[in-house]
Amino acid sequence: MKKRKTLKDVAAAAGVSKMTASRALRGEKDVSRANVDKVRQAARDIGYYGNHLAASLSSARSDLIGVVVPSLSNIVFPQVMSGVTDALAGTGFQPVFGVTDYDTGKENEILRSMLSWRPAGLIVTGLDQPDDTRMLLADAGIPIVQIMDCDGDPVDACVGFSHTKAGHDIAEALIAEGRTRFGYAGCNMHKDTRAAKRKKGFLEALKAHGIELKAMVTDVALSSVVIGRDLTAQLLASHPELDCIYYSNDDLAAGGLFHCIDAGISVPERVVLAGFNGLDIIEGFPGKIATSRTSRREIGEAAAKMILDSLKNDKIESGRNVVVQPTISLGLLSKGGQAVG
Amino acid sequence: MKKRKTLKDVAAAAGVSKMTASRALRGEKDVSRANVDKVRQAARDIGYYGNHLAASLSSARSDLIGVVVPSLSNIVFPQVMSGVTDALAGTGFQPVFGVTDYDTGKENEILRSMLSWRPAGLIVTGLDQPDDTRMLLADAGIPIVQIMDCDGDPVDACVGFSHTKAGHDIAEALIAEGRTRFGYAGCNMHKDTRAAKRKKGFLEALKAHGIELKAMVTDVALSSVVIGRDLTAQLLASHPELDCIYYSNDDLAAGGLFHCIDAGISVPERVVLAGFNGLDIIEGFPGKIATSRTSRREIGEAAAKMILDSLKNDKIESGRNVVVQPTISLGLLSKGGQAVG
DNA sequence: ACTCATCTCAGTACCGGTATCGGTACCAGT
DNA sequence: ACTGGTACCGATACCGGTACTGAGATGAGT
Numbered sequence: 001m002k003k004r005k006t007l008k009d010v011a012a013a014a015g016v017s018k019m020t021a022s023r024a025l026r027g028e029k030d031v032s033r034a035n036v037d038k039v040r041q042a043a044r045d046i047g048y049y050g051n052h053l054a055a056s057l058s059s060a061r062s063d064l065i066g067v068v069v070p071s072l073s074n075i076v077f078p079q080v081m082s083g084v085t086d087a088l089a090g091t092g093f094q095p096v097f098g099v100t101d102y103d104t105g106k107e108n109e110i111l112r113s114m115l116s117w118r119p120a121g122l123i124v125t126g127l128d129q130p131d132d133t134r135m136l137l138a139d140a141g142i143p144i145v146q147i148m149d150c151d152g153d154p155v156d157a158c159v160g161f162s163h164t165k166a167g168h169d170i171a172e173a174l175i176a177e178g179r180t181r182f183g184y185a186g187c188n189m190h191k192d193t194r195a196a197k198r199k200k201g202f203l204e205a206l207k208a209h210g211i212e213l214k215a216m217v218t219d220v221a222l223s224s225v226v227i228g229r230d231l232t233a234q235l236l237a238s239h240p241e242l243d244c245i246y247y248s249n250d251d252l253a254a255g256g257l258f259h260c261i262d263a264g265i266s267v268p269e270r271v272v273l274a275g276f277n278g279l280d281i282i283e284g285f286p287g288k289i290a291t292s293r294t295s296r297r298e299i300g301e302a303a304a305k306m307i308l309d310s311l312k313n314d315k316i317e318s319g320r321n322v323v324v325q326p327t328i329s330l331g332l333l334s335k336g337g338q339a340v341g
Numbered sequence: 342m343k344k345r346k347t348l349k350d351v352a353a354a355a356g357v358s359k360m361t362a363s364r365a366l367r368g369e370k371d372v373s374r375a376n377v378d379k380v381r382q383a384a385r386d387i388g389y390y391g392n393h394l395a396a397s398l399s400s401a402r403s404d405l406i407g408v409v410v411p412s413l414s415n416i417v418f419p420q421v422m423s424g425v426t427d428a429l430a431g432t433g434f435q436p437v438f439g440v441t442d443y444d445t446g447k448e449n450e451i452l453r454s455m456l457s458w459r460p461a462g463l464i465v466t467g468l469d470q471p472d473d474t475r476m477l478l479a480d481a482g483i484p485i486v487q488i489m490d491c492d493g494d495p496v497d498a499c500v501g502f503s504h505t506k507a508g509h510d511i512a513e514a515l516i517a518e519g520r521t522r523f524g525y526a527g528c529n530m531h532k533d534t535r536a537a538k539r540k541k542g543f544l545e546a547l548k549a550h551g552i553e554l555k556a557m558v559t560d561v562a563l564s565s566v567v568i569g570r571d572l573t574a575q576l577l578a579s580h581p582e583l584d585c586i587y588y589s590n591d592d593l594a595a596g597g598l599f600h601c602i603d604a605g606i607s608v609p610e611r612v613v614l615a616g617f618n619g620l621d622i623i624e625g626f627p628g629k630i631a632t633s634r635t636s637r638r639e640i641g642e643a644a645a646k647m648i649l650d651s652l653k654n655d656k657i658e659s660g661r662n663v664v665v666q667p668t669i670s671l672g673l674l675s676k677g678g679q680a681v682g
Numbered sequence: 683a684c685t686c687a688t689c690t691c692a693g694t695a696c697c698g699g700t701a702t703c704g705g706t707a708c709c710a711g712t
Numbered sequence: 713a714c715t716g717g718t719a720c721c722g723a724t725a726c727c728g729g730t731a732c733t734g735a736g737a738t739g740a741g742t
Contacts, residue, residue: 357721357722358721358722358723359722359723360721360722360723361720361721361722364720364721370719370720371719371720371721372719372720372721373719373720373721376720376721395727397727398727398728398729399726399727400727401727
């Protein structure tokens with residue numbers, strides 16, 4: 001096995017010192033044009049591609065941005081990741097992703113592991129980390145941006161929206177449309193604290209109007225279209241009087257829509273199905289579901305830009321809470337909020 | 342800003358040497374039980390979490406596995422990533438993801454960047470890298486597993502299936518069902534070489550039966566349900582005689598199904614829609630599309646396991662081509678291949 | 683001619699760990 | 713008591729870069 005090329009090899013091939021080679025490759029000044037060319041050429045010739053390990057260790061800084069998300073199976077998070085990736089493109093920083101499976105223990109473990117790579121910054125999903133994890137983040141001494149939520153107290157800064165308010169607002173909108181007999185279907189509620197907040201906001205709004213939830217079904221599994229189908233079938237079988245179902249997200253609502261299409265139940269006339277996220281896919285659906293549209297890419301981009309800002313200004317800007325309000329789309333035929341029926 | 346804790350701090354706190362602390366934390370033998378406890382406790386007390394940079398540099402090995410995928414917006418790749426993550430869980434290895442956007446230049450760049458972190462192994466999507474990228478991989482001296490394809494010559498090893506055969510096989514199956522008037526709709530064909538291979542296999546099979554493609558529409562954008570809708574509307578408007586449409590993937594086929602539901606076109610009776618991947622979501626659809634089901638998670642897991650194997654045996658096992666044949670599901674009412682009509 | 687600033691380059695000391703190797707303590711066997 | 717083996721521990725030399733410091737060369741100013 002041939003030995004890996006090092007900077008010394010490049011320097012030797014170019015006939016300069018290690019130091020000059022290092023500077024030339026990094027594009028620093030204080031190197032003559034002639035030597036820059038010689039070094040660049042030598043590096044290309046012998047196929048040298050650097051060693052971030054050594055560089056980062058030596059310079060006590062790295063170009064890694066850690067990004068921690070709870071899941072990959074919900075397309076929302078890959079979209080956030082795309083946003084981060086795009087915002088970081090061309091900046092010299094590179095995202096590193098970690099997945100927690102909605103498990104706080106795993107989250108702590110992943111964060112420790114990431115911190116041990118001395119990242120330049122961290123983007124973490126959610127505001128509800130346990131104390132030990134919070135401490136870990138607070139002591140890291142690097143910019144931390146928490147995303148997808150703003151109901152709570154960020155370690156440092158956050159970009160997101162209020163899930164409580166999102167649940168509240170869509171309830172208000174549905175009530176304004178004349179809906180009165182509500183059901184709820186959710187997945188993974190014990191771990192997905194943000195879904196739980198939406199549900200909380202939703203129920204609070206109902207209560208404020210003196211409306212009681214008629215029925216609720218949940219499943220511990222991760223949300224999926226198929227489960228949404230099943231839960232909807234259950235709900236409508238036991239409570240055929242429902243005129244609106246709120247789901248913990250769009251995947252479930254989509255399953256609900258598909259069930260209704262197959263069962264010949266008219267949506268949204270007889271029953272309104274309301275989800276959360278505003279997935280692109282629902283644009284293509286044969287039927288309309290209500291939803292709160294969130295801007296995932298933008299949140300990812302904004303978070304990455306905040307990190308870059310902090311890094312540029314060489315200080316951690318605390319307390320910057322950027323709120324990106326979701327927009328409600330009811331997908332109903334009636335315009336301007338006029339009541340149906 | 343308080344200084345980061347180092348191993349020396351731990352050693353001092355535990356009253357042992359740096360070396361003993363290092364060994365204790367890594368669980369090596371040659372350390373007394375008492376000292377292991379002291380060091381562990383000291384590390385916990387002062388909140389030490391190690392420095393992978395220094396560790397990897399010093400030991401000339403790292404616990405990173407690079408994973409390069411073309412896209413995050415196609416749920417298939419996050420699923421592959423999940424498979425890799427799961428297979429790596431508890432092994433001490435950590436995946437690092439990169440996204441190429443189907444761009445070979447970006448792919449090369451990302452691979453260089455990854456290699457500069459001295460990963461223990463690499464998982465790369467596809468077999469059709471340009472020569473310079475191939476060279477980069479071949480010279481890396483670490484196990485490389487290429488995934489999602491087996492039509493071609495792997496640098497080292499691969500886990501996947503033949504897209505050409507997949508296209509061919511589903512064409513055969515559809516012809517056996519009595520379909521004769523075929524259309525094709527595809528996205529991103531100029532960059533997605535695997536989709537192009539499926540199309541090639543599909544057309545070859547048609548030709549072998551003396552069948553000519555009646556119509557074809559493509560779009561340069563990434564595939565999505567909405568675009569699938571549009572392309573299908575175009576195809577069926579200009580060629581209402583089609584009795585089968587083959588799509589470059591399930592996203593498009595789903596859009597096609599939704600269009601047909603809205604347009605009152607019966608699927609699969611009047612027109613069969615065939616996609617590729619076997620997404621979980623189609624299980625929930627109000628209607629059936631044909632597809633080739635691929636096992637993404639399993640491919641990710643298998644690739645990760647192959648890397649771990651190579652690492653354990655301390656040699657790179659070349660030429661291991663694992664083929665995971667997709668299974669065709671036509672979603673038709675007729676059983677046993679009896680012709681329709 | 684001499685001083686001084688500027689540009690270029692090289693030497694040295696790290697960064698924070700780990701591999702290696704040489705030692706010390708302790709015990710069993712003879 | 714002496715030897716040999718085993719368990720444990722620490723000093724030292726790195727890994728491959730970069731920060732820092734200082735030196736030589738060159739040119740301008742006087």
